[in-house]
Amino acid sequence: MVTTAPSGHAGRWWAGRLQRRFAVIFGALLAAMSLGFLLLVTTTYRQRTLETYEDASISVNLLLQAALENAMIKRDLDGLQDxxxxxxxxDGVRAVSILNPKGEIRFSSDAGSLFxxxxxxxxxxxxxxxxQKTGFRAPAEGVEVLRSINPVLNKPVCQQCHGPVADNPVNGLLVVDYDASAIRRNLRDGVLLLGVSGLFVIALVLGGLWAALHRLVLARTDxxxxxxxxxxxxxxxxRVAQTGxxxxxxxxxSFNTMADQVEAQMETLRANATVLQALIDAIPDGVRVIDGNFRVRMVNAAYCAQLGVTSDExxxxxxxxxxxxxxxxxxPTLVCCPLVELLQNGxxxxxxxxxxxxxxGATLPVELFAVPVTLRIEGAEIPCVVESIRDLQTQMNISQEQRLSEMGILAAGVAHEVLNPMSSLKLALRSIRKDARSPRAGYYLDIADAEIDKCMDFTESLLRLAALPQGERELIDMNPIIRETLALLRFEAEKANARLVPELxxxxxxxxxxxxxxxxxFNLVLNAIHAMPEGGTVKISCRAREGTVRLSIRDTGVGIPPHEIDKIFLPFWTRRADGSRGRGLGLSICKSILDNLNGRISAESAPGDGAVFHVSIPDADEARA
Incomplete structure (x- = not known):
């Protein structure tokens, strides 16, 4: 899940620290609670204040009632007025009045308000x-008062003047107006005291909560x-220190356990990367991995050796x-770019x-094979290109070494094939020397000429096999090449009791x-000879069919085990049935030659029934047509 960072200074300040959010939230909650508590206490305090003044007015009422009754009995109205x-x-009393049931003032501390x-x-x-009724009032003069209204009930002693209780249950109303400013001031002072006390409590509680929160939660999360x-x-x-x-x-x-697992996974990844690097370093060709931004992601040792650079470079x-x-x-229009061809052109x-x-600064001709691949790098799927880079100069040297090795194999055959014509040539020359005028001299000269041609043909075939491959491709007739190569291998075949049968x-x-x-x-036929330690037959067929030239070499040897048939084209892999030592490059060179020609090579075999190698190469005549 992706979260969006808050914008603005205030948003960043709010989101920056958990402590700030806790402080603001706790402060707001405590302030709200304190405000509610203050309102409750203020209301209660106000009610208690009113009740106090009601109680005071009741005392005054009782005093006035006693004085009124005494004055009425004695008819001392002046004393009541006093x-x-x-x-x-x-102090604190603004006015005291006694009203009759009709609301007329009969007695008052303010003489001007009588009647x-x-x-x-x-x-x-x-x-x-x-x-009794008590409440704040604002009389006409605009001065707020706390008014206490106290009914003066009729009693038996009052019935002489006020009549029966049933008819006149209330003799009048005692009204006491208290100065509201003093009351308000008392209320304000009380509320202020409560507010200050509440703020102190809030600060105290918030400080305690903050200290506890910081010690128990925030410091540990930090x-x-x-x-x-x-x-x-x-x-x-x-790792995090664990307390409690x-x-x-x-x-x-859990965090430490996760960190242990992450560390173990990273060690595994590093080990896998090391193994992967070791594996690609073991590949003799150069290997390079490139992403779509032309960045080199991985190289092997062979690539670095080809260019004379370090891996870091x-x-x-x-x-x-x-x-x-x-x-x-x-x-891309001048150089075949693998990134363009694979990642853009598909x-x-x-x-x-x-x-x-x-x-x-030296130039290095290379042959490059490339395929696209998607790799997960730093958590993202990235399209990449894997290049296999073959040093053509090194490949040429390896091929030439193989050819020189083949020349060593042919040494005895060369001596045999050259010695026989030379012996015939020597006998012919001796005969001519004895009688140069003899009619048979021409016959001997023809023999000498034919034997010299044999030596020259054999030597030319040997030189072509040993020569470095140079120049452009040319139109090659396969059948003469097959015949000449079989001639070079004839002595090797005779020595192994093998019969070479061309079917061209x-x-x-x-x-x-x-x-x-x-x-x-040469390599295919020589392999067939080595596959027959007890001798046998090697059939070499070559024909053009359906746009391809098909060459097959079939032997009657020991065959190839099924579990090894996939390995025979690998470089340096060798298993010769006759026990002779090989370098394991013959078949891999054959495959490389055919790959460059867009050709194919495959093998069929069953143990004990020999093997057959099938080669197909594009037919030059069909392509030109």
Whole structure:
């Protein structure tokens, strides 16, 4: 899952540290809780304050009721007025009034308000339910007061003036107006004290939570993050210190286990990379892996040896700089570029010739085979090209060494094939010397000439087989090459009690190098002779069929075991039935020759029933037609 980094300074600040988010969230939660608690306490405090003033007004009411009753009994209304006046002069009391049930002021601490009406909806409610009512009011003069309305109930002693209780249950209303500013000030001071106390508690709780959170969670997660960053930086040996047995301790344990597994996997990957490098280093041809951006991803030792560079130097340069010493990619219209042909044009494989430039500036002709492949590199699937680069000069030297080795095999046969004509030539010359005028002298001269021709033909065939392959391909008639090569091998075949039987048809022709075709026939026939330690027959057939020249060499030898038939074309692999020592290059050279001609070679065999090698080469006459 891909996450998007927050934009803006505030977003980065918020997302940067877990501690900040915890602090903000805890602070907001505690502030909200404290605000709610403050509102609750304020409401409760306000209610308690009102109840306190209600209680005080009840005390005043009881005092006034006692004074009223006493004044009424004594008819001392002046004394009652004096009591009301003195109560109204108390600190915090703004006015005290006694109203009749109709709302008319009969007694008041403010003489100017006597016999006036007070419009207050609470009066009717207090008269109806006969209970005290307390609340804030804003009288006409605009000064806020806390008004306490206390019903004065009718009693038996009051019935003389107020009538029966049933008819007049309430004698009047005692109204006490307290100065609201003082009350508000008390409320504000109380709320401020509660707020300061709450903030202190918030700070104390937040500090404690922060310390606990930092010690128990954040410091340990920071250690995890630091260790993870170190591992990401390449040091896989670091681990997180485990303390305690809680969830974070178990997380640290799981993290260390994961780190151990990652380290083990990386060791395995490094070991696999080492093995892979060793495997490709064992390949005699140069190997190079290139991605679509011309970057060289991997090379083997043979590639470095071809160019005279180190592995680091080969990997540091792009492909065109590494092998062609160019500062820009090769032009696809001038050079066959494997990246263009395989990755852009979609070819399944290519084979072409290049000229590489070594570190010393020397040119190196190479044959290049390339295929596309998709590799997983650094977590991504990357299209790449794998190149197999064959040094043609080295290949030529190996082929020539094989030819020289074949010359050694033929040494005895050469001596035999040359000695016989030379003996005949010597006898013919002696006869001529004895009687140069004899009619038979011409006959002897013809014999000498024929034997000299035999020596020259044999020597020419031997020289063609031994010669380095040079020049362009030419039109080659296969049947004369087969006959001449069989002549070179005749003595070797006779020595092994093997019979060579050519079955040649028509005039099959191919476009190839003369020396390559002689080497091909020579190696296949010589292998057939070695496959028959008890002697036998080798049939060599060659004919043109359906656009190809088909050459087959069939022997009656011991055959090839099924488990080895896939290995016979590998370089340096050899199993000769007659016990002679070989270099294991004959069949691999044959396959290389045919690959260059777009030809094919295959083998069929069953143990004890001999073997047959099938060769097919494009027919030059069909191609020209």
């Amino acid at each position: 009591i009301v006046r003195r109560l109204g002069s108390q 006036s009406q007070i419009d207050d909806p609470a009066f009717g409610t207090a008269l109806a339910d006969r209970h 250690a995890l993050a630091t260790t993870a960053a170190t591992i990401a930086g390449g040091d896989l040996s670091v 047995q809680d969830e974070i301790a178990r997380l640290a344990q 080969a990997l540091r340069l792009p492909c065109h700089g590494s092998s062609h010493r160019r500062g820009a990619p090769c032009v 070819a399944p494989r290519i084979k072409c010739s290049h000229t590489h430039v070594t570190a010393s 048809e028509g005039c099959p022709r191919v476009l190839a190098r003369d020396g390559d075709m002689r080497t091909l026939v």
